[in-house]
Amino acid sequence: MVSSGARAVARCDALGVAPYSDMEGGLYRGYLTAAHRASVDQVGLWMVEAGMYPTIDPAGNLVGHYYSDVVDAPSLIIGSHIDSVRNGGVYDGPLGIMLGIECVAALHAQGKRLPFAIEIYAFGDEEGSRFPAAMLTSRAVAGTLDADLTNIKDDKGTSLPDALRLFNADYEAIIAGRAIWTKEQLGLTTFHNARRKPGTTLAYLEAHIEQGPVLEADGLAVGTVTGIAAQLRYQVVVKGMSGHAGTSSMPLRRDALAGAAEMILAIETIARADASDLVATVGRIEALPGAPNVIAGEVRFSIDIRSGDAARRDRAAEAILDALAAIADRRDLDVATQRVHDLPASPCDPALMDLMDAAIADAGHPARRLVSGAGHDAMVMAALCPIAMLFIRCRQGISHNPAEHVDPADADVALQVMLGFIDRLGATFDPA
Structure with a gap:
């Protein structure tokens, strides 16, 4: 039987080739490209299998909803990005999304609901590999986007508004063949309407490959991130x-x-x-x-x-x-x-770091804290809510490269830690 961590890794591998890549012989998945569209479609189906209700927000983010039994409960967002750099690796970004889906799948299999909702975000643009600005979609969600979108163009001269229209038009053309999408879910409104309403977000959790050598040098599978440079x-x-x-x-x-x-x-x-x-x-x-x-x-x-x-x-x-x-x-x-x-530098929330350390210890591993030199959507989401990050060991610290490698056993550890973190957060959260 394939473990849940191994399935998360295998799904990242599956997203590394056509039609989920626009690059022959390698991975390039730019924001609002055909490869992005195909990936959103496939990941949305995996969300359904895990017991979630998927939607697409006005910025082109895929969002999987796992509701709470508590009326109007805020959400724990688990997220990362689905786009890639040119000729990139398959785990940078998608692994965090796949592990989030596996968390919900485990909860759903147990028939377990929490005093807060869980929403899995597959952010469309973190890398800035298509348009000359990074983290556009998480900034839209956090409400910190101040760029003039009409002036943002890719290297072929396509503006961001035009790319959004094409992305959504492509979806309208295939709705009849996709059981999980409806026109109302496509978010055919303004980009800034992706912003989350105040009070609807409890915290943000992101699992990500380390993109550095510290965990491997220390012989550790995972570590708690203290902040982002x-x-x-x-x-x-x-x-x-x-x-x-x-x-x-x-x-x-x-x-x-x-x-x-x-x-x-x-x-x-x-x-x-x-x-x-x-x-x-x-x-x-x-x-x-x-x-x-x-x-x-x-x-x-x-x-x-x-x-x-x-x-x-x-x-x-x-x-x-x-x-x-x-x-x-x-x-x-x-x-x-x-x-x-x-x-700006984005420190992780001290209370959430303590919960992460405890979850790592409960999983039978020593707690280790480290800073992130790389940027992540978490640093943007810090403007919206408290953030936590879990780093996962990657071989030789290689990232943004086809040689990216994650051991499925480490992904299993990360999943166990994330589920422990969620349980501990549920135990400390007072819905009143």
């Missing part, structure tokens, strides 16, 4: 002058790509010099016009800056922006920076 993300545009690669002399060039290269090295130098938990990353770069015999006249790149200390992060960001401006001035280039998002 503060993040800043920028989009940078460097402009120079295009010219023929064979006829433009070196002293007269205004090479945007050479300037961007120096800027990227300056970013790395500033982060290294801090000698702390500070990290700065340029993960995306585009040179235009992109021809081998033409000097780049424009370059666009991203900057991601993180630290557990928001003040340290902000000092580094200021130093980086000053360095970019100085390089541009020296090279006779124009540089423009746009802050895409600013996410």
